[in-house]
Amino acid sequence: MITERPVECVVDLTDPSAQVIYNMTVEEARRRIASGAPHAVREIEGSFALLGTRDRTVYLARSLDRPLRYFVAKRGAGPCLVAAERIDRIAQFLHQEGLADQFHPSYTRMVPAHYVTRVHLVGCPDPAPVHERFFPAPDERQPLPPDLDEIGRRYVEAVYEAIVRWLQKRATSGPIGVCFSGGADSGMVFLVTYYALLRLGQSPARLKAFTLAVDGGGEDLAQARRFLDALDLGFFLEPIAVDSQALDWRETIRILEDYKPLDIEAATFLLALLRGIRRRYPDWRYLLDGDGGDENFRDYPIADNPELSLRSVLTNPLLYVEGWGVEALKHSPTYSGGLSRSYVRTRAPACWLGFDSFSPHTTPKAVALAMRIPFIELTGWDEQKLYALKGDILARGVRALTGWSMPVFAKRRFQQGAVASAQLRRLFPEQPLLYRRTFYALYET
Secondary structure: OEEEEOOEEEEEOOOHHHOEEOOOOHHHHHHHHHHOOHHHHHOOOEEOEEEEEEOOEEEEEEOOOOOOEEEEEEEOOEEEEEEEOOHHHHHHHHHHOOOHHHOOHHHOEEOOOOEEEEEEOOOOOOOOOEEEEOOOOHHHOOOOOOOHHHHHHHHHHHHHHHHHHHHHHOOOOOOEEEEOOOOHHHHHHHHHHHHHHHHOOOOHHHEEEEEEEEOOOOHHHHHHHHHHHOOOOHHHEEEEEEOHHHOOHHHHHHHHOOOOHHHHHHHHHHHHHHHHHHHHOOOOOEEEOOOOHHHHOOOOOHHHOOOOOHHHHHHOOOHHHHOOOOOOOOOOOOOOOHHHHHOHHHHHHHHHOOOEEEOHHHOHHHHHHHHOOOHHHHHOOOHHHHHHHHHHHHHHHHHHHHOOOOOOOOOOOHHHHOOOHHHHHHHOOOOOHHHHHHHHHOOOO
16 A cells, blocks of 8 residues: 655555454554554554554554564655565565665664554654554553462463454464473463363364474473373374474575574574474464563573673563663664564564464563563562573463463473474574674675
8 A cells, every 4th residue: 555645655565454453443453553642552452563644654553473664765756664564575665666776674674562653754864763652551560469379360361361362353263283392381372272162162173282393303392292191182292393404594584584593593493393284284374372471471591691680681571572672772773672573483484384373472461461470579589480480370370270280391492492402503503693694695786
């Protein structure tokens, strides 16, 4: 869709049919975004990446689970803003319009999740975008009581509500797969989905737990079996065997349009899993995953990132979800921060291979509940207590909702569990700079 006036041009390359909005039409959501009013945008429920225009101003907003990027090109008649989910889509359009000489991927901008981004198209030089937060609501910022049973119950109930809505509004028919490692995040999602199907009177035969096994499998496959066997649900497990020679991190960079090493590693294995599912089931569409659970519960080894400290993690409620914040010097203009940037590692491979994926950990209610957990009070500034917290909370919540005792195992990243540990390092470059160079080389002429 192209909107043009004497001194402005807006090219909207987002797909209206890809927007999943539960409580209003896409056009109503677009009107709310064009109002620029955070309270109006906050009321949009679902998965969206949209823009609206008013006078010479463009307003853009998105949910946490999908990207939205834009680029401002110069034309004789004035500036032209081009918006799309992918960088290569913007580049393709500019090439078609004879504007490719202005393009570089680092000149694109990612709209940060949970903000309305306002861009004035007033000519050269372009004013900086203005970001105004629409999430969370003021009444969603008070701490929860330091009661692990209560926190677990409320969080898992929020996940259950999100999955029920997804089943009723989006995945209304056909099989459902869970990208499953047997860890706390995907394990909780699997059990709550199974429970939701039973409560809705739907056949649990719709459900499968897909576990990646590269060159015979790493620790995840054995863990997945232990998890499901402990609940007499082993018949749901379906291993997806992959040869490590089929893994190609360069292809992953092209699909993700990013170069962060850990995300490239995780997405490379996810692509292998999804390709295995696609080969076995050519028509499979719906997938669930547990991405976002680590971010919500701040469950990453702090020692792996020299920029972080226990204090920075515990005193910044949305650090892992949004990064350092849009006003911080560390905030990249090309990418947003935290899961706001990194969820592309899940969404892009799924879209590339024709899947419709969803993680209930990314819904506003789940994120808002997680940010209200009193981590300092619960951990007493003890790092090991922090790492044990997520599994404990989720297991308590699953027990409260379903009555089932969810097994909890030590945390591993997806890429660490899908293949034997001795093989992991040989599959990826030792120098992180090579990832960045490979990405920028995609646009060299």
